[in-house]
Amino acid sequence: MRKWIALALSLLMLLPVLATAEGVKGEITIGIYEPASGPNGAGGKQETLGIYYANFVQPTVELSDGVYKINLVEVDNQSSNDKAVSAAQQLVSAGSSIVLGSYGSGVSIAAAPTFNEAGVVAVGISCTNPQVTLGNPLYYRICYLDPFQGTVLANFAMDEYAAKKAYTLAQLGNDYDVGLAHYFTEAFKGKGGEVTGETFPLGTSDFAAYLTNAVNAGAEVIFSPTSTEFAAQIITQAAANGVKIPILAGDTWDSSVILDAAKGTELSVSVSTFFDEGDTSSKAAEFVKGFKEWLNANPDKLANNGGNDIVAAVSALGYDGYMVALEALKKADSGDRQDIADIMAEVTYDGVTGAIVFGENGDAVRDQAFIKKSDNAAGAWTFVKVQGVEK
Numbered sequence: 001m002r003k004w005i006a007l008a009l010s011l012l013m014l015l016p017v018l019a020t021a022e023g024v025k026g027e028i029t030i031g032i033y034e035p036a037s038g039p040n041g042a043g044g045k046q047e048t049l050g051i052y053y054a055n056f057v058q059p060t061v062e063l064s065d066g067v068y069k070i071n072l073v074e075v076d077n078q079s080s081n082d083k084a085v086s087a088a089q090q091l092v093s094a095g096s097s098i099v100l101g102s103y104g105s106g107v108s109i110a111a112a113p114t115f116n117e118a119g120v121v122a123v124g125i126s127c128t129n130p131q132v133t134l135g136n137p138l139y140y141r142i143c144y145l146d147p148f149q150g151t152v153l154a155n156f157a158m159d160e161y162a163a164k165k166a167y168t169l170a171q172l173g174n175d176y177d178v179g180l181a182h183y184f185t186e187a188f189k190g191k192g193g194e195v196t197g198e199t200f201p202l203g204t205s206d207f208a209a210y211l212t213n214a215v216n217a218g219a220e221v222i223f224s225p226t227s228t229e230f231a232a233q234i235i236t237q238a239a240a241n242g243v244k245i246p247i248l249a250g251d252t253w254d255s256s257v258i259l260d261a262a263k264g265t266e267l268s269v270s271v272s273t274f275f276d277e278g279d280t281s282s283k284a285a286e287f288v289k290g291f292k293e294w295l296n297a298n299p300d301k302l303a304n305n306g307g308n309d310i311v312a313a314v315s316a317l318g319y320d321g322y323m324v325a326l327e328a329l330k331k332a333d334s335g336d337r338q339d340i341a342d343i344m345a346e347v348t349y350d351g352v353t354g355a356i357v358f359g360e361n362g363d364a365v366r367d368q369a370f371i372k373k374s375d376n377a378a379g380a381w382t383f384v385k386v387q388g389v390e391k
Contacts, residue, residue, distance in 0.1 A: 025066030028335035030325055031073050031096030033088060033111065033122070034103055038079025039202075039227035042257050043314055044103040045304040047125055048074065050318025051100055052301075053294050058322075061329045068335065070326075077107045079227070084110035092118040097335040098328060100321045103314060104227075105129030105146075106175040112136040119337045121328065121344050125321040126251055126274070126314045129179045133361045138341055142321055142356050143251075143274055144366035146176075150183025151389045152272050152369045153248050157221045158191055160270070160384075161246055165194045167219035169210055169234070171226055172199040180225040180250050204230070207237045214245060225250040232261040239265035246270065254313045254372065256306035259381065262374045269374040275316035275353045276370045276383050287319060287352040310380065313353070313370070320351035 032051055035044035052072070060067050073094045077087040088111035091099055099115060099122040102108045108127040115122045116138050124132050124141030128149055133139045157163045166188050170177035178199065185195045196217040198210055211234075214222050222245050224234055231253050238247065239262075246268040249258075254273040262269045277288045292309045295301050302309065328347050332339040349356045359365045368388050372381040 023067050024060065024069050026068050027071045028061065028068045028329060029071045029073055029094060029096050030322070031075070031091035031094065031099035031101075031120075033075060033077060033091055033099050033101035033107075035079040035107065036074075036076040039229040040079040040104045040252070042228045042306065043126075043252055043255060043312075044076075044079070046255065046306070046312040047101070047103045047314040047318040049295070049301060049304055050291075050315035050320075051322045053291050053315070054319040054322035056294060057290065058326060061326050063330065063333050063335075068329075077102055077104075077111070079104055079107065081106045081110040083107075085114050087111070088114035092120055096120055097337060098123065098325050098340055100318070100325060101125060102127055104176060105132055105179065108132045108139070109175055112139050115139065119341060121337070121340050123321050123324055123328075125317045127176075128251065129175050130361075131175065131179075133363055137362070138344075140344060140358055140362035140364075142324055142351070142353075142364045143317060144369060145363060146180045146250075147183045148366065148389060149250050149272055149369060150180055150185075151187040152371075152387045153223065153250065154184050154187035154191060154193070155389065156270065156272070156371055156387050157188065157223070157248055158193065159387075161221055163193065163220035165218050166196075166221050166223055167214035167217050167245075168195060168197040169207075169214070169222065169224040169226070170197075170199050171204075171230060172201050174202075174227075176250075176252070177225050177227075181223065184223050184225075200230075205233060207234050208241055211238050211241055211243050215243060219245055221245065222247045223249065225252060227252060228255045228257040231255075232257055235261040235265070235267060235269065239267055243267075251313060254381075256308055256310050256312070259310070259374055259379045260306070262376050263379040265376055267374075267376065269376075270384065271372055272369040272387065273313040273372060274370065275311075275313035276372060276381075277311035278383050279352075283350070284316075284352050287316060291315065291319070316352050320349065320353050320356060323351060324349045324356060
């Protein structure tokens with residue numbers, strides 16, 4: 001027994017030597033706060049894939065006192081506001097220097113006080129509701145916000161379909177759904193349109209009555225910024241009931257789940273999103289090529305992407321989110337939470353989704369969105385246009 005103890009101690013003493021020999025001084029932990037289950041599980045997995053790919057590309061960060069390995073710690077917030085606090089606490093307890101996430105504004109809003117109290121900077125990736133950062137000094141984000149996205153989609157509805165009447169459908173109590181539907185409604189009405197809106201409770205599986213209401217209201221577009229779980233049901237049931245009104249949605253619908261549901265139907269499905277894999281810029285093209293190769297090399301990763309190598313915009317944002325975290329560590333020249341908080345507002349990064357600069361309330365300054373439409377024969381997205389808030 002004593003020999004085993006002596007051997008174990010000897011090995012422990014060798015660890016610093018081995019680390020030095022490999023040029024690594026230590027580890028810095030970055031937390032991943034994302035849903036891997038629940039209604040937003042599919043999107044959360046795709047966002048997380050972008051983070052892991054970025055770590056594959058850049059697994060270390062160099063500070064003035066040496067090179068540090070990045071240790072990723074992931075928790076599943078289960079797409080649930082009720083689970084958000086305990087999930088956030090796990091990342092705080094794990095020693096996270098900075099946290100990334102979440103897909104889903106509600107869970108981000110719910111976790112914000114926990115991160116603030118612990119002094120941990122959180123970088124929102126695709127959580128677009130203004131309340132995520134408003135009044136939460138340590139929550140930043142790299143995506144555009146819902147007031148912008150709602151206006152973009154209202155403009156598109158009128159530009160593309162000459163729509164004067166719209167119908168919105170959102171999940172009751174879901175901050176993202178209800179918030180984005182509100183901003184779309186305000187913008188659509190502001191341009192002279194009429195809107196009929198409804199909400200449905202969590203657990204709904206039959207959307208026939210809601211779709212009938214949209215038809216009866218004379219809607220020329222349906223706007224339904226739901227989770228992918230409900231989106232697939234809405235699309236399938238619209239097609240089955242002969243509803244041919246064009247459907248619009250926000251960034252959550254930029255998923256292969258939607259393409260699978262729409263494939264073979266006559267529905268027109270369009271989404272606003274943060275990135276298009278057809279972007280020909282060198283930085284975007286390099287990311288797409290590398291990400292696809294990385295996905296296809298691992299069946300588990302491919303499965304988490306929906307079983308194909310279509311690049312979701314949230315994966316590109318996840319990649320940028322990780323790189324922004326590394327820039328924060330480098331600018332702070334530290335993994336200390338307070339040091340990171342002190343410099344976070346000054347961090348900039350030229351990402352695959354565009355230049356990232358933080359403005360008011362820690363929100364990224366964004367002025368355009370990609371619009372994509374489903375190709376229901378090919379089961380793929382077709383780029384339509386870059387849309388801003390101006391017509």
